[in-house]
Amino acid sequence: MRGNQLITGVLTISTVALIASKIYLHTELINLNTSTDQPLVEHLSQHDVIALVDDRLSSLEKRKAQELLSNLEEQFQLAQASTPDNRLIYGELNARITLQEYGDIECPYCRKMHGSIKQVVEHSQGVINWEFKHFPLGSHNPVAA
Numbered sequence: 001m002r003g004n005q006l007i008t009g010v011l012t013i014s015t016v017a018l019i020a021s022k023i024y025l026h027t028e029l030i031n032l033n034t035s036t037d038q039p040l041v042e043h044l045s046q047h048d049v050i051a052l053v054d055d056r057l058s059s060l061e062k063r064k065a066q067e068l069l070s071n072l073e074e075q076f077q078l079a080q081a082s083t084p085d086n087r088l089i090y091g092e093l094n095a096r097i098t099l100q101e102y103g104d105i106e107c108p109y110c111r112k113m114h115g116s117i118k119q120v121v122e123h124s125q126g127v128i129n130w131e132f133k134h135f136p137l138g139s140h141n142p143v144a145a
Contacts (some may be wrong), residue, residue, distance in 0.1 A: 078121060091121040091129030099128060102135040 023137035035046060042051075078091050090100075121130045 015067055086133075088132040090118065090132070091124070092126040095124070095127055095129035097124075097128045099130045100131045100133060101121065101130065104135060104137040107137055 007040050076090065080089050080093060083089050083093065093141070099120070101110075101117060103113070105111075121128050
């Protein structure tokens with residue numbers, strides 16, 4: 001019985017709050033409408049609304065992709081834009097020492113090594129570079145091997 005009274009009280013309070021917010025919004029719209037001579041609301045078709053939402057979503061996706069790309073560029077400043085024979089090299093192309101890693105991008109152990117090798121190359125002051133060679137392991141993805 002007491003639980004029902006509590007639920008009824010909460011519903012009453014939320015209903016009053018909803019009505020008050022609608023009254024507030026209505027008065028704000030009236031104030032806004034009287035302060036401008038232009039029509040307040042344009043009537044948009046459903047197609048126009050969908051097009052506007054799609055445009056907004058695509059712009060947000062583009063912005064997120066650009067932010068991710070700039071973060072990756074900051075993290076991998078030593079990555080070469082183009083290399084001979086399209087080799088995957090991180091660090092100076094003419095470094096005295098080249099670490100060649102044969103790894104699988106799906107292997108968790110290879111993934112753990114990634115950060116360590118990257119730090120070695122970054123702290124070598126151009127003496128060491130890192131070349132990654134993809135070597136898919138059948139145990140991770142049998143189709144890739």
